[in-house]
Amino acid sequence: QSVLTQPPSVSAAPGQKVTISCSGSSSNIGNNYVTWYQQIQGTAPKLLIYDNNKRPSGIPDRFSGSKSGTSATLGITGLQTGDEAEYYCETWDSSLSGVVFGGGTKLTVL
Amino acid sequence: QVQLVQSGAEVKKPGASVKVSCKASGYTFIGHYMHWVRQAPGQGLEWMGRINSNSGGTNYAQKFQGRVTMTRDTSISAAYMELSRLRSDDTAVYYCARDLGGSALDSWGQGTLVTVSS
8 A cells, every 4th residue: 555646547548638646645745845757667767757846858848747735746748659657656755754656557548 | 877777687585685786877976865666566666765875874664674774885886775584575676766856766777676486
């Protein structure tokens, strides 16, 4: 059971928009930055969003992040088949004094 | 460019220990924490702990306290993760990952598969 809660799966058609939610508590998301990763099958995770809404260089602006209270959201617009992957949220948990991950959300681009 | 290169796959018997290495290049090693994250087959990401590459100070996930040891060698820009008293459910891909700041992990090693089987 993950500390951060994500939907197991989401799906949408190419070109459409999708959002992935990540729910936590005051000890984690509520008081710390949220990070998002993309993991394509068989490869290492890749940083997508950090500090709630910042994109590393090379990440297209189709990917966006937001946070409100104890929840965070990853948005992906203009979906492409190459976006099919597992997406994970992550943050620091002050009560656990450690990093916590969401359980992951599998994105299917129909 | 930042690169993290991990040691190769390992097969261990239950009760044994494994030590995975992570060789860093392309940045100032002591300027960033190094984290270790594992992923069991078909499962999600699980944080194991982190090491301050400068001071050597560590934070371990409670689940691994007493079984995991993270060290580093600043002379060769390498980090190590040793897990002892291995069980079959420790079978996983183990990743090292560089901390950008605020726990965001911006560069990852290629992963090391550790298989625990009798």
